[in-house]
Amino acid sequence: MKQEAAIIHARTREPLSGRRILMIGWEFPPLQAGGLGVACEGLVRALRLFVDITFVVPVFDDRMAIEGVRVVGMDQEAGECAISLPEWERLEGDQPQLDYYMLDARLSDELRAGFLQQERLQRRTMRELLADGQVYGPHLMRKVATYAEAVAEVFGQGDFDLIHAHDWLTYPAAVRLKKKTGKPLLLHVHALETDRAGPGVRNAIYQVERFGLHMCDRVIAVSEYTRGLIVEHYQVPSNKIEAVHNGIDPQRVFRAEHHVPEKIVAFVGRLTHQKGPFFLLETAMKVIARFPEVRFVVAGTGDKMKEMINWTAYKGLSRHFLFTGHVTRQKVAQLLSVADVYFMPSVSEPFGLSAVEAAQFGIPCVISQQSGVSELLVHALKADYWDTDAFADHILRLLTDPEEHRQRIEWQRLDLEHISWDLAAAGVMNQYRKFLHKN
Amino acid sequence: MPAICLYFQIHQPYRLSVYDFTRIGEDAEYFADDFNRTIMRQMASEVYNPANRILLDMMKKYGEEFRVCFSISGLAWEQMRVAAPELIDSFREMNDLGGVEWVGETYNHSLASLYARSEFERQVMAHKQLMEQELGAVCTTFRNTEMLYANDLVSDLVRMGFRSVLVPFPESFTSSGKSPDHIYRSPVSNRLSCITQNNRLSAELGRFFYEPAHSHYPLKAVKFVQWLDELDANGAEVVSVYLDYGVVSSRAGHREQLPSFLKNLVRVATAHGHLFRTPAQLLGGATPVGDKYDVPAPITWAYGDHSLDAFTGNDLQQEAINRLYELEDAVLAKGDASLLRAWSRLQSSDHFYYMTQRFEERGEVNRYSPYESALEAYNNFLNVLTDLELRVRRG
Numbered sequence: 019m020k021q022e023a024a025i026i027h028a029r030t031r032e033p034l035s036g037r038r039i040l041m042i043g044w045e046f047p048p049l050q051a052g053g054l055g056v057a058c059e060g061l062v063r064a065l066r067l068f069v070d071i072t073f074v075v076p077v078f079d080d081r082m083a084i085e086g087v088r089v090v091g092m093d094q095e096a097g098e099c100a101i102s103l104p105e106w107e108r109l110e111g112d113q114p115q116l117d118y119y120m121l122d123a124r125l126s127d128e129l130r131a132g133f134l135q136q137e138r139l140q141r142r143t144m145r146e147l148l149a150d151g152q153v154y155g156p157h158l159m160r161k162v163a164t165y166a167e168a169v170a171e172v173f174g175q176g177d178f179d180l181i182h183a184h185d186w187l188t189y190p191a192a193v194r195l196k197k198k199t200g201k202p203l204l205l206h207v208h209a210l211e212t213d214r215a216g217p218g219v220r221n222a223i224y225q226v227e228r229f230g231l232h233m234c235d236r237v238i239a240v241s242e243y244t245r246g247l248i249v250e251h252y253q254v255p256s257n258k259i260e261a262v263h264n265g266i267d268p269q270r271v272f273r274a275e276h277h278v279p280e281k282i283v284a285f286v287g288r289l290t291h292q293k294g295p296f297f298l299l300e301t302a303m304k305v306i307a308r309f310p311e312v313r314f315v316v317a318g319t320g321d322k323m324k325e326m327i328n329w330t331a332y333k334g335l336s337r338h339f340l341f342t343g344h345v346t347r348q349k350v351a352q353l354l355s356v357a358d359v360y361f362m363p364s365v366s367e368p369f370g371l372s373a374v375e376a377a378q379f380g381i382p383c384v385i386s387q388q389s390g391v392s393e394l395l396v397h398a399l400k401a402d403y404w405d406t407d408a409f410a411d412h413i414l415r416l417l418t419d420p421e422e423h424r425q426r427i428e429w430q431r432l433d434l435e436h437i438s439w440d441l442a443a444a445g446v447m448n449q450y451r452k453f454l455h456k457n
Numbered sequence: 458m459p460a461i462c463l464y465f466q467i468h469q470p471y472r473l474s475v476y477d478f479t480r481i482g483e484d485a486e487y488f489a490d491d492f493n494r495t496i497m498r499q500m501a502s503e504v505y506n507p508a509n510r511i512l513l514d515m516m517k518k519y520g521e522e523f524r525v526c527f528s529i530s531g532l533a534w535e536q537m538r539v540a541a542p543e544l545i546d547s548f549r550e551m552n553d554l555g556g557v558e559w560v561g562e563t564y565n566h567s568l569a570s571l572y573a574r575s576e577f578e579r580q581v582m583a584h585k586q587l588m589e590q591e592l593g594a595v596c597t598t599f600r601n602t603e604m605l606y607a608n609d610l611v612s613d614l615v616r617m618g619f620r621s622v623l624v625p626f627p628e629s630f631t632s633s634g635k636s637p638d639h640i641y642r643s644p645v646s647n648r649l650s651c652i653t654q655n656n657r658l659s660a661e662l663g664r665f666f667y668e669p670a671h672s673h674y675p676l677k678a679v680k681f682v683q684w685l686d687e688l689d690a691n692g693a694e695v696v697s698v699y700l701d702y703g704v705v706s707s708r709a710g711h712r713e714q715l716p717s718f719l720k721n722l723v724r725v726a727t728a729h730g731h732l733f734r735t736p737a738q739l740l741g742g743a744t745p746v747g748d749k750y751d752v753p754a755p756i757t758w759a760y761g762d763h764s765l766d767a768f769t770g771n772d773l774q775q776e777a778i779n780r781l782y783e784l785e786d787a788v789l790a791k792g793d794a795s796l797l798r799a800w801s802r803l804q805s806s807d808h809f810y811y812m813t814q815r816f817e818e819r820g821e822v823n824r825y826s827p828y829e830s831a832l833e834a835y836n837n838f839l840n841v842l843t844d845l846e847l848r849v850r851r852g
Contacts, residue, residue, distance in 0.1 A: 277482020277847060315478070324832055331776035331835075340843065341836055342478045352479055 034069055034447065037454050040178040040195075041073045042169060044187040046089070048081050049153055052288070053371050054208050057240070057264050058184055062087055064265065064443035069450065072178065074191075076165055077148050093145040096168030144168055158187075159222060166190035174198050180453055182446075184208060186223055189230030196233070202453040203234040207244055212251045213366040214292050228252050238262050238449055241390025244368040262446055263394055264369050265439030269351075271379045276356035280313040280338075281417050284357035284381070286350055286372045287364075289320030294363035294386065294403050296322075299329055301363060304410035306338050309417055314361075317342045317353055354379040358423070359416045364389055365403050373398065377434055382426035384412045394437050397429035458730035459638055459685060459693040460739060462652060464623060465702040466600065467505070468530040468566045469497055470805035472827055476840045485848065487799055487841045492827075494540040497533075501541035504703060509547040511719050516556035523723055523733045526623075527557050527702075528600050531564030531584050532805060534591065545591070552592045558735035559588050561596035561619065567804035568768060570601055570610060571755065572782040580801070581617055598623065598736040602806050603768065604654070604699070604758035608751065611645040619649065621736040623699060624750065625758040626653040638693030640739060641750035651750035652736050654699045654758060658684060663704050678721030685731055695739055696731075699758065767813045773835040774809045780842055787849045796849055803845070808838055 041062065045055030062071055066086045075082070078091020147161050169191035176199030183192035184206045196203040211223040231237060231252050237259040239245040245261045248254050276282060283305070287293045302314045316326070316339060323341065330339045342349070354360075360376035362385045370391030373383045383398035385391060392400050399416070401408035416423050474489040515523050527548070529537075537544045551557045563569060564584040569577035581599070588594045599614050600623040614622060626637035630653075637653040661676065661684070688696055723733070756763040769775055781803055788800045811826040811834035828834040 278843070279847075279850075327832060327835065328772055331772035334776060334779070336776045336839060337780060337843075337846075340478055340481075340840075343833075343836060349477075349479060 034450060034454055036070065037180070037450070038070045038072070038178040039065070039450070040173060040181050040201075041071055042181065042183040042188040042192050042195075043073055043075055044185060045153060046073065046075050046079075046082055049075070049077060049079055051154055053369070054185055056371065057208055057369075059084070060265055060267060060439040061442060061446065064439035065446060068443070068447055074169060074173070076144055076153060076161065090172070091144075092165060092168040092172065093143070093148055095172045096144055097171075098143050099164050099167035099171065162187050162190060162226070166194050170194045170198055176201055180204060180450060182206060182450075183230075186211065186227045186230065189226055189234075193230055193233045196235075202236075204236050204238060204449060204453075205230055205234040206238045206240075207231075207248060207368070208240050209368045210244065210247055210251070210366075212247060213244075213368055214290070216291070216365075217247075217251055236260070236449060236452065238446065240264050240369045242393055243388065243390045247366070247368075260445070260449055262442055262449070263390070263437065264371065265442040266371065266374045266378070266434075266437050267439065269375070269378055272351075272355050273380070274352070274355040278313055280311045281309075281358045282356055283312060283314045283359045283361050283413060283417075284317065284353050284376070285314065285361050286317045286345070286353070286376075287362070288318050289316070289323040289326060291322065292365055292367070293320070294365045295320075295326050297363040297365075297403055297406055297409070298361065299326060300406040301361070301409040301413065302338065303333070303335070304406060305413050305417075306335060308410075309414055310338070312417060313338055313340060315340045315342065315353055315357070317345045317350060319344050350375075351379075354381060357381050359384060359413055361409070361413065362386060362389065362391075363403050363406075363409060367391065374434070374437055377430045380427050380431075382416050382423055382430065384409060384416070395430060395433050397426060397433055399426070458689055458732075460695045460732045460734035461685065461726060462526065462695055462697040462735065462739065463733055464526040464528070464560065464600070464697065464699045466528050466530075466562075466700075467533050467702045468805075468807075469493070469500065469533045469536050470566065470807035471532060471536075471802045472496075473808070473837055473841055476837055476844070478840055481840055481844045482847055485795070485799065485844065487844075488802065493536060497536045497540035500703065501537070501544050505541070505544055506547070508702065509544065509551070512556070513547060513551060513554070515719065515723050516551060516554045519723055519727065519733075522727050524556055524558065524735050524738065525733060526560050526598065526735050528560035528562045530562060530566040531580075531587050532566060532802065534587060549592065552594065558598060558737050559592060559594040559596055560623065560736075561585055561588070561599045561617075563602055565801045565804045566602050566806055567801075568602060568605065568778065568806050568809070569782075569804060570605060570613075571765075571769070572778060573785050574613065576782075576785055576804075578613060578617065580804075585617070597621065598652075603765075605755055605765070606752055606757075607755040608643065608645050608753055611643045611649050615646050615648045621650040621652055621740055623697070623736070624651045624653055624752075625756050625763050626656055627752075627756055627763045635748060636691065636693065638688055638691075638696050639748070640695060641748055644749040644751045650736070650740055652695070652697050652739070653750065655688075655696050658696060659698045659700060660760070662698055663700055676718065678718055678725050681722060682725045682729055682731070685726065686729060695734065767815060768806050768809045771812070771814055771831075773812045773814075773831060777812065777835060777838055777842065778809060780839075780846070784846060784849055791849050793848075796845065799845055800849075803838070803842065808834070812838070 043058045045051060047055050047059050062073055062084060065071060072088045072090060074090050077093045082089045142164050144164055147164055173195055178201060181192050181195055181201055181203045183189060185208050189205060192203055211219050211227055231248060231254045237248060237254060239248055239259055239261050241263060242261045245259045248259055249256045285298055289295050305312055327341055330336045354376055360373060360381045360383045362370060362373050364386045365388060367389035370389045373385050373391045373395060376383055377395060383395055385398050385400055386403040387400050388403050399412035401412065471488040472493055473487055476487060561581060562584055563580040565580055567580060569580055585596050588596050597620045599619040604623065604625050606624045637655045641651040641653060643649045643651055685696060755765060757765055759767060784800060788797055811828050812831045814831045816823040817831060826834060
């Protein structure tokens with residue numbers, strides 16, 4: 019893949035070496051909860067060859083060492099920060115004032131007002147806020163707001179050429195820094211609140227996203243699918259957004275014998291509404307009815323796990339399922355090494371890294387149309403997330419037709435050749451050039 | 458003066474190891490051997506051994522006047538052999554003194570009577586055999602797991618040689634004017650007598666051990682005997698107090714209070730003319746009342762509602778139980794002793810009790826469960842069961 023990326027770079031004839039990118043992140047391995055950290059690391063590793071990168075995180079960890087990249091933790095660099103509500107947090111033409119930290123839907127208006135007063139007076143450091151060791155967890159909005167203050171304080175001198183910020187948690191920091199330094203701002207959308215909470219959501223996180231997407235200079239979306247959602251749900255002009263697909267690191271794949279006599283359909287992901295857990299169950303029921311020698315292995319946890327397990331017990335179908343609970347990467351690999359089909363019925367999936375990992379393991383994928391990865395895994399079998407009849411047909415075909423199964427694996431291998439971090443880096447570099455080649 | 462029928466049960470399950478899904482098909486080490494040994498040792502040293510010493514003293518001192526009933530599940534007996542052999546010695550000593558009537562039950566402390574009648578019979582007979590081999594005892598009194606009972610058990614129990622059965626006393630009986638302090642007949646057969654639990658006094662005595670907040674805490678023997686005397690005025694013949702031997706808690710203070718309480722209880726009660734009797738003795742003397750103990754649907758000794766809810770009340774429990782008993786024919790046909798043993802151990806009602814969601818629903822903790830949640834208990838059990846199914850069905 020290096021070759022293909024090099025061609026793209028050569029075409030522009032401008033290496034941008036020496037240009038300084040300030041990346042603002044939230045997760046970074048090993049401190050991560052989902053795919054955001056993995057994506058940031060992959061991207062940084064590929065980009066560091068072409069630009070100088072300083073990567074900002076809320077909490078530093080010694081293990082975050084990447085050669086040639088400066089990783090800066092706000093828990094170490096920044097002092098106490100009071101949360102303020104400066105006038106810039108008012109989006110032109112938008113009202114009311116974007117009081118983002120307090121727009122927690124769980125708080126009543128009255129509580130919110132009192133809470134707000136207190137919070138503004140309290141000076142906090144990132145270190146204190148993150149003392150519980152959770153980058154998410156309680157008081158997330160307060161963490162995000164304090165992070166914004168801290169980043170603006172530490173990097174306010176503007177010793178960089180461009181700001182590149184990843185997901186909503188970093189947008190307030192990024193926008194504030196842009197205002198303070200006048201540097202161009204590129205926002206990178208890995209996921210949207212509308213994916214997680216549904217298209218109708220208008221909560222605090224949505225407001226933060228909307229604010230950032232309008233205030234920045236350019237947007238990178240992880241897929242065309244996400245690009246479309248940003249236009250549709252956030253009213254950002256489509257020509258401001260570019261889709262750059264994530265890459266994936268090659269991994270050691272292996273096949274193992276499994277012990278259960280049934281065929282295995284694997285699902286890996288959080289068990290939340292976004293991942294379509296009940297479309298998974300409905301599909302499973304239809305598959306089981308026609309092909310009983312099957313077991314759905316559901317790996318991951320989430321707020322829908324209890325309901326899912328209760329449902330399988332209630333239906334008397336538990337023998338066709340296996341809920342693994344929390345899984346390590348190694349256990350995911352073990353599962354993929356024995357799976358016959360990978361199933362991802364997500365309601366809205368900006369990218370869908372897990373399906374690419376499954377493809378790496380040589381497992382045919384059945385995925386929802388409403389996913390970024392469906393643009394890359396051209397040969398995966400697809401259906402709209404609600405179409406459980408179609409999902410069931412696809413899975414049954416793969417389980418019962420060995421030739422189809424073999425063919426799909428082969429074709430997916432071709433798809434994988436077009437997925438790499440070098441390609442992703444080339445796409446990002448093209449966006450950098452829009453701002454950096456002028457000076 | 459009413460006699461006192463004091464009954465203790467001892468049971469410890471084989472708790473499961475943390476059996477991750479990746480172990481399915483890989484290993485059949487289902488049980489947490491070290492953990493189980495530790496618990497048995499701890500229970501023995503903190504609860505069972507001290508309590509046994511007191512009972513032995515009482516038996517030596519009062520002879521004929523002080524007799525109690527014990528039922529010890531086969532699984533508990535097995536684990537005592539390994540982790541607390543001194544307990545077995547002290548039970549043998551009680552046995553030699555003639556101070557105990559050994560009560561029959563299912564070997565595995567299972568719910569088989571509800572789900573697999575042939576398996577139920579095998580387990581009851583296995584337990585009978587154990588008691589005969591180990592103690593030379595022939596059990597003629599039966600107590601089912603969790604005191605689970607319904608009319609349809611009677612013919613099986615009679616056929617297996619039982620003459621009496623320890624049973625719960627549901628509130629509906631109280632409201633229809635019945636008293637627990639008599640010996641009842643089953644409506645199905647005149648060969649079987651039903652000895653009903655006195656809920657109030659069982660609870661009072663139980664609470665003595667674990668509820669310091671209770672108004673009578675610490676319970677005085679004089680108070681307890683006063684209640685017995687009051688029951689006498691109402692025509693009580695036998696007051697049956699049924700307890701888990703494990704409630705004799707290890708909490709600080711109890712160890713000192715228990716001996717003096719028990720000593721005083723026996724002293725004061727016998728002085729008031731109450732004798733400590735067992736069902737076999739009672740059947741010789743007392744005449745069963747005309748009333749029938751008619752229980753068409755299963756009940757248990759569960760505090761309050763006498764329901765099965767804590768064991769079979771939710772879908773998780775029923776699904777796990779169904780899958781377990783669906784293996785019966787295959788596991789028997791396979792004839793593999795280790796698979797059969799594992800299947801039997803999985804039948805302990807404890808495993809299903811860990812899956813009850815009633816505590817979580819009330820924001821409480823299931824303090825008998827080694828798991829964080831009902832779901833975790835269910836998942837772990839199902840992983841083990843999936844492996845067992847594989848091995849049983851493998852050609």
